[in-house]
Amino acid sequence: MERYVELDQVGMHFDGKKGRFVALKDVNLTIARGEFVSLIGHSGCGKSTVLNLIAGLLLPTDGIALANGREIAGPGPDRAVVFQNHSLLPWLSCWGNVHLAVERVFGARETLAQLAERTDAALALVGLSHARDKHPHEVSGGMKQRVGIARALAMAPKVLLLDEPFGALDALTRAHLQDELMGIVANTGSTVVMVTHDVDEAVLLSDRIVMMSNGPAATIGDILEVPLARPRDRLALAADPEYQRLRAEVLDFLYRRHARPEAA
Numbered sequence: 001m002e003r004y005v006e007l008d009q010v011g012m013h014f015d016g017k018k019g020r021f022v023a024l025k026d027v028n029l030t031i032a033r034g035e036f037v038s039l040i041g042h043s044g045c046g047k048s049t050v051l052n053l054i055a056g057l058l059l060p061t062d063g064i065a066l067a068n069g070r071e072i073a074g075p076g077p078d079r080a081v082v083f084q085n086h087s088l089l090p091w092l093s094c095w096g097n098v099h100l101a102v103e104r105v106f107g108a109r110e111t112l113a114q115l116a117e118r119t120d121a122a123l124a125l126v127g128l129s130h131a132r133d134k135h136p137h138e139v140s141g142g143m144k145q146r147v148g149i150a151r152a153l154a155m156a157p158k159v160l161l162l163d164e165p166f167g168a169l170d171a172l173t174r175a176h177l178q179d180e181l182m183g184i185v186a187n188t189g190s191t192v193v194m195v196t197h198d199v200d201e202a203v204l205l206s207d208r209i210v211m212m213s214n215g216p217a218a219t220i221g222d223i224l225e226v227p228l229a230r231p232r233d234r235l236a237l238a239a240d241p242e243y244q245r246l247r248a249e250v251l252d253f254l255y256r257r258h259a260r261p262e263a264a
């Protein structure tokens with residue numbers, strides 16, 4: 001197993017007016033190249049904080065975070081993030097939004113034609129070639145999210161970091177994009193770390209599900225391997241006893257073993 005991301009005894013605290021808040025404590029996690037890992041846990045347990053530490057948007061206050069064997073000292077083009085709310089620039093077309101990221105990563109060493117080719121290829125990968133000249137306000141929420149994914153993929157990152165990428169979408173669009181993401185990951189062999197609240201999404205997409213305990217001082221409570229064969233078909237899986245077992249394990253962790261204090 002070739003390790004790509006390593007979190008070693010990682011802790012994160014925030015100092016504010018009301019004193020110190022310990023968000024994460026003793027988080028240990030190794031993610032292999034080509035793995036799809038989901039982070040699941042109750043609201044506020046620190047999932048986004050873990051993702052932001054891998055992205056380099058936050059630096060750990062304890063322990064060490066590594067990407068490709070090097071300490072993560074800030075954001076880098078090897079780790080692209082897709083947020084829940086697409087964060088596209090409204091004055092640029094879908095093509096322009098993707099192209100901007102491509103230029104930033106490859107602009108210094110590639111020709112204009114090569115940059116345009118990368119942009120076209122990323123839009124084609126998410127099925128959006130037809131909407132290339134549209135502006136964000138002219139396309140649906142699902143399409144905006146696909147542009148965000150195209151923008152991240154166009155950077156040819158080593159790791160794709162997804163923070164509830166489909167959280168704001170309706171159930172059908174969400175299912176469609178999950179299937180698309182599975183296809184893209186199968187073709188590109190990307191390493192993916194995804195934050196989600198959705199148990200079915202986690203089981204359907206992941207190789208491993210990292211289940212987090214409640215904060216403060218949240219940590220990894222358990223890690224569930226998802227040995228379901230790929231490609232995965234959501235309809236066939238719905239009736240699969242192994243799928244049901246995995247789903248029940250995550251639900252048991254969230255609602256029995258680590259129920260939120262106010263819900264217990």
Ligand SMILES: Nc1ncnc2c1ncn2[C@@H]1O[C@H](COP(=O)(O)OP(=O)(O)OP(=O)(O)O)[C@@H](O)[C@H]1O
Pocket residue numbers: 014016021023041042043044045046047048049050215
């Ligand atoms: N910059 C910050 N300053 C102070 N506290 C913070 C900061 N960022 C996060 N926290 C706190 O750390 C904890 C973890 O936050 P985080 O956003 O990682 O949780 P989460 O599991 O992603 O939540 P959700 O599922 O609701 O998005 C929360 O209690 C949050 O209030």
